[in-house]
Each structure stands twice: as structure tokens, then as C-alpha cells.
Amino acid sequence: MKTITFTVNGNPVTLDVSEDANLLSVLNDDLELAGAKEGCGAGECGACTVIVDGVAVTSCLYPACEADGRVVETVEGLVLESGSLHPLQRTFVDYGAVQCGFCTPGMVMSAKALLDKYPNPNEQEVKVALAGNICRCTGYTQIVEAVLAAAEEMKK
Amino acid sequence: MTRKEERLLPEVERAVRAPEELVVVGKRIPKSDALYKVLGQAQYIYDMQLPGMLYGKILWSERAHAKIISIDTSEAEKVPGVRAVITAQNTPEIRIGFMKDQPVLKKDKVRSFRDEVAAVAATSWEAAEEAISRIKVVYEDLPGIFSPEEAMEEGAPLIHEMDARGKELKDNRIRLPWKLVCGDLEKGKAEATCTVTTSYEVPAVNHCCMGTSACIASFDAGDNLTIYDITQIPSLAKADFLEALKAMGAKGRVRVITPTIGGGFGSKLDTYGYQYIAMLLSHRTKRPVKIVFTREEEFFATSPRQQAKFTITQGCDKEGYLTFREVNATLDNGAYISWGATTPSVMMMPMSSLYRVPNIEFKSTCIYTNNTWAQAMRGYGNPQATFAIDCNMDELAEKAGIDPVEFRRRNANIPGEETPQGFLPRTCGHRECLEAVVEKMGYEGRQSGIVEGTPKARGMGVASLIHVGGGAKIYRSDGCATSIKIDDDGWVDVFSGSQDIGQGLDTVLRQIVAEVLGFKPEKVKIHVGDTDTCGWDAGCHASRSTFVAGNSAKVCAEIVRAQMVANFAAQLEVAEDAISITEGEVLAQTDDPDKQVTKVERLLRRAHMTGRGNTMFMASNFWEPNNKLLAGDFHGNFSMAYTYGVHGVELEVDTETGQVDVINYVAAHDIGKAINPMLLDGQAYGGIMQGIGYALTEEMLFDKGKLLNPNFRDYKILTCLDVVPIEAIIVETDDPEGPFGAKGVGEPGLVPVAPAIANAIYDAVGIRLRRLPMTPDRVLEALWAKAGKAIA
Ligand code: FES
Ligand code: FES
Numbered sequence: 001m002k003t004i005t006f007t008v009n010g011n012p013v014t015l016d017v018s019e020d021a022n023l024l025s026v027l028n029d030d031l032e033l034a035g036a037k038e039g040c041g042a043g044e045c046g047a048c049t050v051i052v053d054g055v056a057v058t059s060c061l062y063p064a065c066e067a068d069g070r071v072v073e074t075v076e077g078l079v080l081e082s083g084s085l086h087p088l089q090r091t092f093v094d095y096g097a098v099q100c101g102f103c104t105p106g107m108v109m110s111a112k113a114l115l116d117k118y119p120n121p122n123e124q125e126v127k128v129a130l131a132g133n134i135c136r137c138t139g140y141t142q143i144v145e146a147v148l149a150a151a152e153e154m155k156k
Numbered sequence: 157m158t159r160k161e162e163r164l165l166p167e168v169e170r171a172v173r174a175p176e177e178l179v180v181v182g183k184r185i186p187k188s189d190a191l192y193k194v195l196g197q198a199q200y201i202y203d204m205q206l207p208g209m210l211y212g213k214i215l216w217s218e219r220a221h222a223k224i225i226s227i228d229t230s231e232a233e234k235v236p237g238v239r240a241v242i243t244a245q246n247t248p249e250i251r252i253g254f255m256k257d258q259p260v261l262k263k264d265k266v267r268s269f270r271d272e273v274a275a276v277a278a279t280s281w282e283a284a285e286e287a288i289s290r291i292k293v294v295y296e297d298l299p300g301i302f303s304p305e306e307a308m309e310e311g312a313p314l315i316h317e318m319d320a321r322g323k324e325l326k327d328n329r330i331r332l333p334w335k336l337v338c339g340d341l342e343k344g345k346a347e348a349t350c351t352v353t354t355s356y357e358v359p360a361v362n363h364c365c366m367g368t369s370a371c372i373a374s375f376d377a378g379d380n381l382t383i384y385d386i387t388q389i390p391s392l393a394k395a396d397f398l399e400a401l402k403a404m405g406a407k408g409r410v411r412v413i414t415p416t417i418g419g420g421f422g423s424k425l426d427t428y429g430y431q432y433i434a435m436l437l438s439h440r441t442k443r444p445v446k447i448v449f450t451r452e453e454e455f456f457a458t459s460p461r462q463q464a465k466f467t468i469t470q471g472c473d474k475e476g477y478l479t480f481r482e483v484n485a486t487l488d489n490g491a492y493i494s495w496g497a498t499t500p501s502v503m504m505m506p507m508s509s510l511y512r513v514p515n516i517e518f519k520s521t522c523i524y525t526n527n528t529w530a531q532a533m534r535g536y537g538n539p540q541a542t543f544a545i546d547c548n549m550d551e552l553a554e555k556a557g558i559d560p561v562e563f564r565r566r567n568a569n570i571p572g573e574e575t576p577q578g579f580l581p582r583t584c585g586h587r588e589c590l591e592a593v594v595e596k597m598g599y600e601g602r603q604s605g606i607v608e609g610t611p612k613a614r615g616m617g618v619a620s621l622i623h624v625g626g627g628a629k630i631y632r633s634d635g636c637a638t639s640i641k642i643d644d645d646g647w648v649d650v651f652s653g654s655q656d657i658g659q660g661l662d663t664v665l666r667q668i669v670a671e672v673l674g675f676k677p678e679k680v681k682i683h684v685g686d687t688d689t690c691g692w693d694a695g696c697h698a699s700r701s702t703f704v705a706g707n708s709a710k711v712c713a714e715i716v717r718a719q720m721v722a723n724f725a726a727q728l729e730v731a732e733d734a735i736s737i738t739e740g741e742v743l744a745q746t747d748d749p750d751k752q753v754t755k756v757e758r759l760l761r762r763a764h765m766t767g768r769g770n771t772m773f774m775a776s777n778f779w780e781p782n783n784k785l786l787a788g789d790f791h792g793n794f795s796m797a798y799t800y801g802v803h804g805v806e807l808e809v810d811t812e813t814g815q816v817d818v819i820n821y822v823a824a825h826d827i828g829k830a831i832n833p834m835l836l837d838g839q840a841y842g843g844i845m846q847g848i849g850y851a852l853t854e855e856m857l858f859d860k861g862k863l864l865n866p867n868f869r870d871y872k873i874l875t876c877l878d879v880v881p882i883e884a885i886i887v888e889t890d891d892p893e894g895p896f897g898a899k900g901v902g903e904p905g906l907v908p909v910a911p912a913i914a915n916a917i918y919d920a921v922g923i924r925l926r927r928l929p930m931t932p933d934r935v936l937e938a939l940w941a942k943a944g945k946a947i948a
Contacts, residue, residue, distance in 0.1 A: 035195075035196020036196075037367070039368070039451065042451065042867060044451075044869055045366065047366055075194075075196035076196050085191075092194045093186045095834075098194060099660070100365075100366065100367065100420075101418075102367045102419060103366050105194075128877065131876050131877045133875075134868060136846070137838070138838055138842050139840075139841030139844060139882070140845065140874075140875075140876045144879065
């Protein structure tokens, strides 16, 4: 066991985690943040994507101990302080980018990491940023549209 | 041959509102649960935790085909936290599959690597895994059979020695007589001036639902089972589970509850062993038991679309009209029977009714092997069959010297004509779809072949589809139940037997009910996936939900609306036909200005809370479509409507690497009426991308029954980088039987993708790939073979 302290969605947390625990299980089980999903447990599907220190990571492979002292963002923390949806959440809903929704939290977080760094991406950049997130339902078209629309929205 | 003997159906009266009057139907309304999903709040089964819950794990067979000599579970039982270890020896036998050829836990022998040999329930996943690893099984290997050809050889070992009734089996052929004969094959052959015979092969592919298979089984003190499940067929699964309960000696009832489902695509059309294992473990331990598949298990232990081979001959006369079609299909069923063994019943649909062809013979055999056993996947047998038909169409067109598009024009389906199998499509936009695609693609002026100065060649190809769009009567009932209640605060609850697996049925029903009632869609909540509160439905399959559940909801809403209108008319002292309800307001044609516009809530409350009325508005309705079970010879009209489509693809083949890049995709679907164009686009985009995967990248690779690529590294499904520009064209033919004119469209997007791509590759480089997926190495090999021939 190791004691770690990190920030999740703006809140500091301290907890004991086992050395081999991954961040996904700590989020899902210890912190009861169920948004990040396990689709493969092997870093291949992106359903578990969260943002650590500004970078999108697959939390199923990310050692929980590594999160010590870092800033973690999950889909649960996306809602703006005003209480309204983050533009990405809004556009995912409005553009039909959500079907079964299993990929959605990871998809949204990968997109957020992109837009936080590059507020003005072109279509190809969006596709590259989301390349690690598999979606079996939508065929991605409406997801890419939603991300580009959110980028527009955020410029306003 | 001319088509004088067209059998046209009488025109049917239309009872739908004119499109311009529709307020909610036809609008791009976001999926009802999308909000919860983007917030990370939607509850999937993986997120569920019940008090005292245990974790279940399964020991899978380590052999493809072997006798089980002994199973020693003593070490497993000693693992701290283990609460139960079960095998066939210490549990009642439960048999599953519609031919009941499979015991849930295998007793005497295993027939595939996904056979369940034992299972454990423990207080943690880790303990359960540890216990599984300590179970010792002694096997005695039997010769394995891994292809239908081997399985059919003289003296091949039997995979099943007897059927479920104890009757001895003589060979590995499954006794399902899939044979369809229409017209007179010999006559059709005699009339043909040009024929082409070719063979095609399709691989096993996995649904790859992003949420893996999972359930939680829980018994209460009265022996009643509640199972939290991800099934596409709540009512049918309930019946299956109830049967198992009886086998277990439990006298209680079954409740199936489905939380949010992480993808379906047909994978959840049958029940699987793990669900019964969770039930057995829960019954044994008196605690809820959860089983969740790993991705590896999801790949090797769920049932894929099966491998199949087709030999097809079609012939046409000198004017280019098809005179006959003769097809033989052999399917690798795998070790046990599930719905995969019935996919030929759906293959018959395009075989008989895609393009107008009067004389047909289709035969199919499903063969037991020691491979994984097959299931249904989006389109059922249709994509496989359409690959054979629509590739052969191009080969025949070429031989007959007719352009492929022109050939399809001549043979396209038309509305109102009974097809040779006896389908009665009242609406059919096949020709409109074809023209729309051809025009959008710029087919006529296309430049095929090498792009100058590059190693790349361009080509275009088209393919068509027919699919059931008005239910599919494969069980004795193809109906759906709906109940609606309206509370006096104006909120509407709709309880539908149908299911949402992400496709948006929840939203479609919401729109239909809101439209009929004249309420705002936000006021309508759709409840599905609880067999205690929702009535019977045949399940989310066959693209039937919008049509059947939609009609059921529509009729139910009309009953409730009539109740309201009668009451409101009395309240407002006007005639019933002077009342209309729209967007939550009741409009009355009256001179009294106080009564002209009233909020519906006000009238609802007055209806409920005044001494005069004391009434509330609610109704239930079971809607059964007027389709027919197929007769013994598989003829009959088993759907009330048929969906058509044409896909066109433009692509580039890199002649140096074999890489195929789709550069433009146009898909037109005749779906009757778009209830929600945004969700419809999503079905088209998603289906087409799955279809491109089927065409170009996806294949389950087996070595002697063992799956070699049970992960997303080695099993290639398309990512965002593979997205192609897709133009989804909606053709509305306003079907007289559909809710607001709509036909089903869940599956069609996938159906004709592979043949369209194969045809475009041929157009580009003149090679004919007859085996899926069309990977770069297969493309290169064919290119070399062609060049070799040219040199020789
Ligand atoms: S669950 Fe982490 S990448 Fe799939
Ligand atoms: S919406 Fe189902 S996996 Fe993306």
C-alpha cells in the first residue's frame, strides 16, 4: 500500500492504494467516479481516458501511484462552474455523437485534452487526437463534427 | 424477357398526417439519454453494485475437442473468499439454444475452447480468478474439426453423438433444411443467354460491443430471480431464464432489468451460458453474483457472425434481365446451435428478392465444427448473402457487356410487385436510391484506373440492399406491448416492451408519442428493459423496433388521446372535433376567449380532481403486425414493409502496397419516413463503418479452434483515422403501414458495403476479390497474379 495525494476535478484527495492498482480502478471503485469505463483494460480502446496534468491518458494502464501529486480530470468534472454543460458535452448531445454512450466519457476527455491545448484544430487534428478512442456505434462522423463545433463554440 | 406479368398490389389508403403538420416527428431531436451519457452518469451494469454481491468467474475449456476425465476443485475451494465452485457434477443440468444441444456446464466432453467447464463465486475478482486457476481438469483429447469441409468428410469424428432428444446423429450436418425454390430454375437457365458462376467467402467477425458482456443474478427469499442483464430480448430472455429456474427447482418468478447497454448489434439476441452460471452461483450462495467478461472473453466466448462460403450462378437474357439465380451456401456453425444456424432464413431474403429475378434456388447447410459457435450480427445473414449476390451481379454484367449501374437499373425492384418468395413491398425506393447515388457520385463521368503519375488507381462500385423494415415474423408473435399513463402534472410515462441498445428507440418512441398526444417531447419519458413493468415484445432485432414498437406506441397514444379529447371537449363545452392539442396546449374552436387556449396540465388536473370527472388518462395496447410466419417452403410475407438502399463507393487502390482507401461514400436508403434524421444518419454512418471494417480489416483468426486475435491490437476495427466522407441520402416513400410512414433501418447500413467496395476495386484495378476481408496482402497477391497472367 502507498498513500497518494492528488487533485480530482479540483478536489484534493488522499488515499491508500496498492502498488499495482491502476488509476481506473481507483477512480471507479475508491472514488466512485464511474464515468471512465473499462472497455479492454489494455490501453487499446480509450474508454477509460482521463486527463492527467493536461494530457489524455488511458487510466486502465496508468499506475495509480503515478498520479501522486498530479491533477486528474474526469468526465464528472467537466460541467462548468456555472452549472452548465461543457461545450463538448453540449455538442456531443446536439450532434448525435452519442449512441450506446460507452465510449463517450473517454471520447469527450480526449477531445478536451486536445481543445485545451489547441483551441483551433482542423478536422485531421481532431481525428488524430481521437484515434485511440474506439467507438463501435457511431462511425465517428458525428463525433468529429461535435468536437469541431465545440471548438467554434469555445472561441466565442 | 419483358415483365408483363408484374403482380401489382392495390393502392393502400394513407392514414398519416401530412408531413407539414408534424411538430415532433421528423425533427433532429437528441437521443433522450445522451445527456446522462456525456455527464458520465448513465448506469451500465459494470457500475452496479448490490449489497453482499459476489464476483463470478468461469473456467473455459483448454481443449477444442476432448473428453472430460475429471475435474478437481478441492484447491479452488480453499482459496479465501471463495463461496461456491460449481461444475456439471454438482449442479442441475440446464440446456440452452433453440435446439437445446448445449448444457451450460459441460459434463462429459468439451467441443470448443469456449466451453464452460466450471465456475466460481468469490468475494473479490482476485479471489475468483485465483480459484479458477487452481481447478484441475484432466482431458482426453479427441480429434478436432475446424472447417465444414473436414466435418463433412467420410468418417469424420462426430462433434455431437446425439441430439437433445437422445437421437443418434450420423454426421456433423445440422438438421435444418434451408432450401428455397421459386419459379422454375431450369426454365430460367434455358432463357439465359449469359451466365456466371463464382464463389465467395466471408470470415467470422465479432460484434465488438464496447461494453463487454455482463450480468448480475440475484435471488430473493422467495426464490424469485432478478437478473440485471444487457439483453436485446428482455421478454424472450425472461422465458429462457424461467425454464432454467424450473430445472434448478426454484419455484419463483423472473424479472429481467436492463441498465444502459454498451452496444448490441445482435450479440445479445440469445442467452449465453454465463447468465445461467451467474444464476446457479447466486442460487447456491444466496447472494447476488456478478459476471463481467474481459475483452479477451468477449472476443472468444461470445458468438460472432459466422464464416460462410457461397457458390452462386446467375443468368440474364440478351436484354440484361435476370432469368435465374442459384446459390449454395455452407456455414461454419461452430460447436453448438444458436441463432447463427438460422441466418440462412434471412439470406433467403436477398436471395429471392434483391433485384427482380423470377427463378431461384437457394440451399444452405450449417455444419458443426469445433470452432466458436455463431450468432446473429447486424443484418443477420443478409450482408454475407448480399456480398455474393452483388459481386456476382458485376461479374455477370461485365460478361453480358452491360455497365454495372445500367444492369442494376434494369433489374431494380419496384413497389407493389410481389417478390418470388412472396414478399409484398408496398413501398420500394430501390430505383430512386440508385439514381440518387449515381448522380451524387458522378458515376457517369468517372475516370477509372491509374491516376497519372502515381501508383494509385481509382474506381467506383455500387451495391444494393433489401431488408425487412416492417417487423419479421420469426416467432408466432412479432408484436410489442405499450402502456401509457399521463399524470395530472402533465408528465407522460410510456412503458414499452422493446429495448434501446444505443440506436435511439427511446427517442423515436418519445417523438411518436409526443406527436400523437400533442405534448412536448421533454414531457414524455420512455421506460424499457424491465419485464415487471413493461409488456411483451419480440426483442430488438430485425430492424423491427421503430416499426413495431413505434406502431404499438402510436396506437396506444391514440387511445389515450381520444380519452383526453372527449374529456377536454366536455370540460370546454365544445365538440370533440373542435379540440386540438399541440405542444402541451389545448386549442378549442370556440367564441369564448377564455377557452380558446388552455394549458394541458390545467385540464388534466380538472379531469382528475373534480367531482364530475375524477378520471385519469391511461391505456395499454398490444400491437401485432399483420405479417405472416413463413410457410414450410419459406414462402410468405413475413414483414409488413421492406427497406431498400443503394451504396456507392469511390476508392483508391495503391498498386504498390495493396492499400485500399475509400475516398467517397454515398448511401441512399428508402426508410419510408425519417422519424429523426439525426439518429438515422447515425445508424447509416455506424453501419457503413462496420461494413467497411467487414470489407477491409476485420477477421477472427483461428488456429485449430483457438482464437489468435482476441484484442483490439490484432483484431482491427476502424478508428477515427479511418473515417471516410459519407453522404447519407434519405429517400422517403411514406410507407402506409409504418408509424408516420417509417420503416426500420437499424441494420441496412452495413449490408451492401463489402460488395460495393469489391466492385469498386475491380473497377479500379481489374482484380476480383472474392474473399473478405480485402486486406492489402490479398489485394497485392491478386494484383501479382493478374500481372503474372498478363506476362505469361
Ligand atoms: S479500458 Fe483502458 S484503453 Fe480500453
Ligand atoms: S456510442 Fe457506442 S461505442 Fe461509441
